[in-house]
Amino acid sequence: VIPSFIYNRVLAEFSKTILSEYGMTNSNFSTTDSLNKNAIFPFVYIHLLPGTEEGETLEGQTVNGGLFTFQIDVYDNQSASRARTIMGEIVRIMKEMQFSIVAMPEFEYADTHRCTARFRRVIGNVDVI
Helix, strand or coil: CHHHHHHHHHHHHCCHHHHHHCCCCHHHEECCCCCCCCCCCCEEEEEEEEEEEECCCCCCCCCCEEEEEEEEEEEECCCHHHHHHHHHHHHHHHHHCCCEEEEEEEEECCCCEEEEEEEEEEEECCCCC
8 A cells, every 4th residue: 555655646746848858757656667568768667665664552453554655666778867857846745645765766877877866764553645
């Protein structure tokens, strides 16, 4: 539930100007890697990393919250500048949802430019993001 909510929020909040400028649609975003299909560039991969339970009661019978970490990768086959712009927009959206950046955007330059960042937040079972 949480991964799909974050994914949908990123899509809904993403700058329409950037989407239009780079010709991006929902097909440019995914919660699964592109190993089994041809990626559409620029490509944004939103991946939930293993988390931990938070806010346990003494009885320990319910899950009251969790510490969620998302790794978001931006790939582009044209320029590092485009990947950087898209990651800047991702950072804006994640900070708007009160996530902390636990791994600042890191860039790799090759045939495909890649930018990776990690975001973390405690989300309670009645939390509104």
